[in-house]
Amino acid sequence: xxxxxxxxxxxxxxxxxxxxxxxxxxxxxxxxxxxxxxxxxxxxxxxxxxxxxxxxxxxxxxxxxxxxxxxxxxxxxxxxxxxxxxxxxxxxxxxxxxxxxxxxxxxxxxxxxxxxxxxxxxxxxxxxxxxxxxxxxxxxxxxxxxxxxxxxxxxxxxxxxxxxxxxxxxxxxxxxxxxxxxxxxxxxxxxxxxxxxxxxxxxxxxxxxxxxxxxxxxxxxxxxxxxxxxxxxxxxxx
Amino acid sequence: xxxxxxxxxxxxxxxxxxxxxxxxxxxxxxxxxxxxxxxxxxxxxxxxxxxxxxxxxxxxxxxxxxxxxxxxxxxxxxxxxxxxxxxxxxxxxxxxxxxxxxxxxxxxxxxxxxxxxxxxxxxxxxxxxxxxxxxxxxxxxxxxxxxxxxxxxxxxxxxxxxxxxxxxxxxxxxxxxxxxxxxxxxxxxxxxxxxxxxxxxxxxxxxxxxxxxxxxxxxxxxxxxxxxxxxxxxxxxxxxxxxxxxxxxxxxxxxxxxxxxxxxxxxxxxxxxxxxxxxxxxxxxxxxxxxxxxxxxxxxxxxxxxxxxxxxxxxxxxxxxxxxxxxxxxxxxxxxxxxxxxxxxxxxxxxxxxxxxxxxxxxxxxxxxxxxxxxxxxxxxxxxxxxxxxxxxxxxxxxxxxxxxxxxxxxxxxxxxxxxxxxxxxxxxxxxxxxxxxxxxxxxxxxxxxxxxxxxxxxxxxxxxxxxxxxxxxxxxxxxxxxxxxxxxxxxxxxxxxxxxxxxxxxxxxxxxxxxxxx
Numbered sequence: 001x002x003x004x005x006x007x008x009x010x011x012x013x014x015x016x017x018x019x020x021x022x023x024x025x026x027x028x029x030x031x032x033x034x035x036x037x038x039x040x041x042x043x044x045x046x047x048x049x050x051x052x053x054x055x056x057x058x059x060x061x062x063x064x065x066x067x068x069x070x071x072x073x074x075x076x077x078x079x080x081x082x083x084x085x086x087x088x089x090x091x092x093x094x095x096x097x098x099x100x101x102x103x104x105x106x107x108x109x110x111x112x113x114x115x116x117x118x119x120x121x122x123x124x125x126x127x128x129x130x131x132x133x134x135x136x137x138x139x140x141x142x143x144x145x146x147x148x149x150x151x152x153x154x155x156x157x158x159x160x161x162x163x164x165x166x167x168x169x170x171x172x173x174x175x176x177x178x179x180x181x182x183x184x185x186x187x188x189x190x191x192x193x194x195x196x197x198x199x200x201x202x203x204x205x206x207x208x209x210x211x212x213x214x215x216x217x218x219x220x221x222x223x224x225x226x227x228x229x230x231x232x233x234x235x236x237x238x
Numbered sequence: 239x240x241x242x243x244x245x246x247x248x249x250x251x252x253x254x255x256x257x258x259x260x261x262x263x264x265x266x267x268x269x270x271x272x273x274x275x276x277x278x279x280x281x282x283x284x285x286x287x288x289x290x291x292x293x294x295x296x297x298x299x300x301x302x303x304x305x306x307x308x309x310x311x312x313x314x315x316x317x318x319x320x321x322x323x324x325x326x327x328x329x330x331x332x333x334x335x336x337x338x339x340x341x342x343x344x345x346x347x348x349x350x351x352x353x354x355x356x357x358x359x360x361x362x363x364x365x366x367x368x369x370x371x372x373x374x375x376x377x378x379x380x381x382x383x384x385x386x387x388x389x390x391x392x393x394x395x396x397x398x399x400x401x402x403x404x405x406x407x408x409x410x411x412x413x414x415x416x417x418x419x420x421x422x423x424x425x426x427x428x429x430x431x432x433x434x435x436x437x438x439x440x441x442x443x444x445x446x447x448x449x450x451x452x453x454x455x456x457x458x459x460x461x462x463x464x465x466x467x468x469x470x471x472x473x474x475x476x477x478x479x480x481x482x483x484x485x486x487x488x489x490x491x492x493x494x495x496x497x498x499x500x501x502x503x504x505x506x507x508x509x510x511x512x513x514x515x516x517x518x519x520x521x522x523x524x525x526x527x528x529x530x531x532x533x534x535x536x537x538x539x540x541x542x543x544x545x546x547x548x549x550x551x552x553x554x555x556x557x558x559x560x561x562x563x564x565x566x567x568x569x570x571x572x573x574x575x576x577x578x579x580x581x582x583x584x585x586x587x588x589x590x591x592x593x594x595x596x597x598x599x600x601x602x603x604x605x606x607x608x609x610x611x612x613x614x615x616x617x618x619x620x621x622x623x624x625x626x627x628x629x630x631x632x633x634x635x636x637x638x639x640x641x642x643x644x645x646x647x648x649x650x651x652x653x654x655x656x657x658x659x660x661x662x663x664x665x666x667x668x669x670x671x672x673x674x675x676x677x678x679x680x681x682x683x684x685x686x687x688x689x690x691x692x693x694x695x696x697x698x699x700x701x702x703x704x705x706x707x708x709x710x711x712x713x714x715x716x717x718x719x720x721x722x723x724x725x726x727x728x729x730x731x732x733x734x735x736x737x738x739x740x741x742x743x744x745x746x747x748x749x750x751x752x753x754x755x756x757x
Binding site for chain 1: 241242245246249252253256257259260261262263264265266267271301303304307311314315318322705706707708709710712717720721723724725726727728729731732733735736739743
């Protein structure tokens with residue numbers, strides 16, 4: 001299982017890094033989020049990365065993540081290689097997981113590249129390391145959840161643009177759902193709030209890690225990977 | 239489809255189980271979000287929905303922006319422990335058009351300096367919080383520091399969710415002022431929150447157990463042996479006492495002062511409290527108006543009066559003196575802090591004299607015209623008020639019991655539970671004639687609150703400051719370098735890595751092609 005998964009991961013990583021697309025996406029994400037962050041960093045005068053890690057990057061990820069994932073399955077469907085894939089002696093889970101891990105690696109690289117900000121705030125003052133750890137952990141889980149959603153969106157269509165747009169819509173729905181809680185009665189509002197990624201993210205961004213938030217993210221990731229597997233399987237029945 | 243539903247159902251169940259059994263790790267420096275066990279207990283025991291409304295302006299200037307962030311974060315923490323019983327709303331009164339609502343809750347708009355478009359401007363902002371429960375509300379009108387935020391929020395929640403009103407007694411019968419005369423202002427303020435009643439010790443009767451907090455304000459007549467017994471047993475049973483005592487009695491009419499003996503000294507000494515029989519003089523003081531005569535002309539002038547010290551040095555960590563301005567004491571003595579050692583009582587000064595102050599012993603010269611030199615003020619930080627916390631030992635462990643007049647006495651309590659008292663070496667600062675200084679009233683009310691609060695609230699610790707400022711010496715050039723290094727540095731790294739990989743692949747392709755041709 002592991003070797004098969006790893007084979008897919010390596011293959012996808014090669015595709016990412018052999019084309020200019022990945023580099024362009026990463027550079028754009030870094031430059032845009034960095035630019036936005038520095039708009040008021042010196043004015044706010046605090047050694048915190050919170051506006052970047054919990055404000056701008058999640059916003060940039062809204063577009064960045066679908067751009068990474070849109071190709072993953074849709075391309076195979078378009079070019080017909082998916083027929084080949086499903087006849088290989090590998091399970092659908094191995095295919096999906098392999099592709100997912102490749103996109104996760106790309107996300108990881110992007111996030112690691114922002115570590116220059118940790119150095120910066122450490123040089124300029126005394127930041128709260130625990131809070132930064134929580135923010136990075138939260139950002140990674142948020143990105144990982146988005147990627148699972150993006151992968152699912154890529155699995156339901158052979159058109160990359162459709163996959164991209166569907167991913168943005170679903171991610172935005174989970175990103176914004178807690179903004180609408182004031183319009184719902186109490187118990188329903190609590191459910192919506194729990195469903196939204198933001199509530200859990202805000203919680204972690206303080207530097208407090210709660211098993212409930214971890215469970216939420218892992219459940220979301222599992223659910224959408226499962227749905228992606230189902231989307232891939234569905235080819236077999238046609 | 240059934241499989242999808244099954245997986246979704248399993249995930250819902252797993253998450254619901256996760257809500258019941260969870261773990262929570264605070265990674266921040268100083269564990270700034272971790273709530274005390276008491277707060278967690280209060281939140282778990284909520285039996286109805288509590289609503290916390292945060293009236294905070296968005297985009298507050300530094301350093302208030304860090305506070306706003308922290309308060310919101312701390313409220314998440316409260317919510318996490320409330321089992322869904324707490325809701326909170328964040329309102330920007332200006333943006334959301336809710337200024338009237340804020341005003342209705344007595345949350346004021348305040349002016350702060352803000353830098354906008356590189357200019358310093360005054361900005362009107364709100365920084366308040368309201369706790370609403372059923373038909374009750376508690377308000378923190380202006381949150382400027384977050385050091386004791388947990389204490390303030392939890393006590394506000396505790397106040398709206400509990401119905402019992404604490405009874406505060408004003409001891410009478412030894413020449414103390416009463417609510418009707420001289421304590422009018424503070425009695426009215428206390429009645430907003432407490433049930434206030436006079437307490438007279440009747441011979442043979444212990445102080446009523448309903449009295450939670452007993453205030454002993456400026457007694458001038460001696461305590462009888464039985465009064466001492468009643469006070470001692472009140473404390474041994476866990477009653478809270480605020481002592482506001484004048485070791486030196488000043489007669490304003492005759493402008494004379496003398497040491498006062500009212501039999502309390504040995505009682506207080508058993509608890510580790512000793513008041514020095516002296517008057518403090520301070521270079522930081524309130525001025526008084528005096529009539530002066532010069533060359534046959536009488537005129538009024540305002541002079542410094544070192545015997546009216548103005549205290550501005552406080553124990554910053556203490557809730558009683560938190561955020562206080564200057565307390566003015568009309569004649570004040572001092573506290574000997576060495577007496578509590580070896581008694582298992584922690585005596586902690588909370589109010590001090592200034593950096594240049596001194597002591598005056600009998601005979602006292604009160605005349606405002608008295609000339610002082612700097613040599614009269616050799617001492618700094620003389621303790622004027624203190625808290626005492628610990629298990630106090632009964633006076634009667636070492637002294638014979640008094641005659642109760644009844645023959646039978648309730649069983650003697652020889653030790654108190656963990657208890658607390660406050661002692662201030664002045665019995666006048668809260669009286670109506672001194673009430674012109676609102677800081678005096680705030681100080682007094684804080685003492686009563688501290689004595690009367692739930693035991694659990696005391697266990698809430700203060701937090702370190704949450705503001706983590708940038709190096710203020712940063713030059714514009716350095717800022718520029720940091721900014722562009724961070725925005726473009728990592729991006730350049732990515733581009734370089736891409737180019738290298740590209741070149742390597744081209745080189746490899748060429749060598750492969752060359753190798754192919756050779757074959």
